[in-house]
Amino acid sequence: MRGSQVPVSTTDQRLLDSRGSTDWLHADPWRVMRITSEFVNGFGALTELGPAVSVFGSARTAPDAPAYRLGEEVGRALVEAGYAVITGGGPGAMEAANKGAREAGGTSVGLGIELPFEAGLNPHVDLGVNFRYFFARKTMFVKYACGFIVLPGGFGTLDELFEAVTLVQTQKVTSFPIVLVGSEYWGGLLGWLRDTAAAAGTISEKDLSLLTLTDDPHEAVRVVVEADRASARGTAEPTTPAG
Ligand SMILES: C/C(=C\CNc1ncnc2c1ncn2[C@@H]1O[C@H](COP(=O)(O)O)[C@@H](O)[C@H]1O)CO
Numbered sequence: 001m002r003g004s005q006v007p008v009s010t011t012d013q014r015l016l017d018s019r020g021s022t023d024w025l026h027a028d029p030w031r032v033m034r035i036t037s038e039f040v041n042g043f044g045a046l047t048e049l050g051p052a053v054s055v056f057g058s059a060r061t062a063p064d065a066p067a068y069r070l071g072e073e074v075g076r077a078l079v080e081a082g083y084a085v086i087t088g089g090g091p092g093a094m095e096a097a098n099k100g101a102r103e104a105g106g107t108s109v110g111l112g113i114e115l116p117f118e119a120g121l122n123p124h125v126d127l128g129v130n131f132r133y134f135f136a137r138k139t140m141f142v143k144y145a146c147g148f149i150v151l152p153g154g155f156g157t158l159d160e161l162f163e164a165v166t167l168v169q170t171q172k173v174t175s176f177p178i179v180l181v182g183s184e185y186w187g188g189l190l191g192w193l194r195d196t197a198a199a200a201g202t203i204s205e206k207d208l209s210l211l212t213l214t215d216d217p218h219e220a221v222r223v224v225v226e227a228d229r230a231s232a233r234g235t236a237e238p239t240t241p242a243g
Contacts, residue, residue, distance in 0.1 A: 035133055035136060038136035038137075039139070042136060042137070045129045046109070046129070046140055049086075049127075050084060051082060051083050051146060052084035052086050052109065053083045053085060053145050053146065054086045054087070054141040054145040054147075054149075055075065055078075055086070055093075055148075055149045055150075056094075056148065056150045056153060056157045056160045057071055057087075057093025057094060057096070057097070057150065057152060057153045058092045058153035058154055058157060059092040059093075059153075059154075059156065060091075061091075061092035061152070061153075063095075067096075067152045067182065067185075070093075070096070070151055070181055070182065071093040071094075071096025072096045072099055072100035072103075073100060073218070074097055074100060074149050074151070074181065075097035075098060075101035075106075076100035076103065076104040077217055077220075078097075078101060078106070078224075079105065081221050081224075083106070083146075084106060084109055085101035085106065085107070085108055085109065086109040086111060086141060086144060086145055087111070087125075088111055089109075089110020089111055089112040089121040089122060089125050090110075090119070090122060091119060093151040093152070093153060094122060095123075096151075098110060098122055098124035098125050099122075101124070103124075107126060107127060108125055109129075110122065110125030110127070110128045111128075111129050111130075111131060111137050111140050111141065112125075112128060112129070112131065113134060113137055114131065114132045138163060141160065142164065142173055146228045146231070147177040147178070147179070147228065148177070148178045149181060149224065150181065151181050152181075152182045152185040161178065164178050165178060165207075165210050165211065169203075169207055174231070175231075177223050177228075179212045180211060180212065180213045181215065190211065193211075194208055
């Protein structure tokens with residue numbers, strides 16, 4: 001380049017110069033880099049985790065609530081069956097599952113999320129990864145787990161549950177078991193899915209079988225373990241697309 005074509009500054013010069021506008025920090029191309037780094041960090045931290053199950057449940061479950069005890073038992077039983085436990089790393093049911101896993105001597109994973117009222121990872125997480133973006137974090141819950149166990153929970157839990165069911169229903173993920181623990185809590189929702197959604201044809205009867213309901217944490221783990229073994233043998237039930 002010659003004359004007017006010669007740039008007024010070099011690329012290195014612009015990189016090394018800290019003066020000037022910082023608007024780029026809040027622009028989408030920069031966010032793409034941050035998003036990419038969340039996937040890279042997540043994949044890097046979890047690739048060698050081994051067999052694992054994601055456990056979801058309310059951030060508000062109190063330590064003296066029956067659902068907390070359920071979470072602890074699920075965490076413990078998963079470890080005894082040879083699985084690491086992945087949770088959202090927060091309080092409540094997440095903490096309970098991490099506690100059970102840790103006390104049983106297993107791998108206790110927490111995938112934390114940046115929230116305005118975030119309290120940080122619970123003290124029972126041994127392997128923690130923090131995320132800014134829900135969608136990057138949700139990829140990890142699915143990619144590194146061979147099943148989902150869902151304790152009583154609110155919007156966050158419902159979001160995770162229905163994302164999992166949708167991924168299986170649409171065959172976007174290799175079929176894996178989704179077990180709801182707590183018939184008193186989940187019974188109404190399953191009834192609505194059967195009597196309203198399936199009856200209206202918005203889901204198929206077969207879709208209902210994508211969810212298993214139990215009150216027994218050991219039964220929840222047994223369902224996941226059996227599905228995992230069947231999948232390893234290549235005898236898992238294939239899912240059919242919705243409709
Ligand atoms: C509400 C409070 C803290 C929230 N902290 C969370 N930390 C980590 N993960 C969370 C948190 N809140 C929601 N999640 C995710 O959603 C599910 C629980 O949501 P729910 O609405 O409480 O059912 C859970 O599985 C997480 O992945 C202060 O107490």
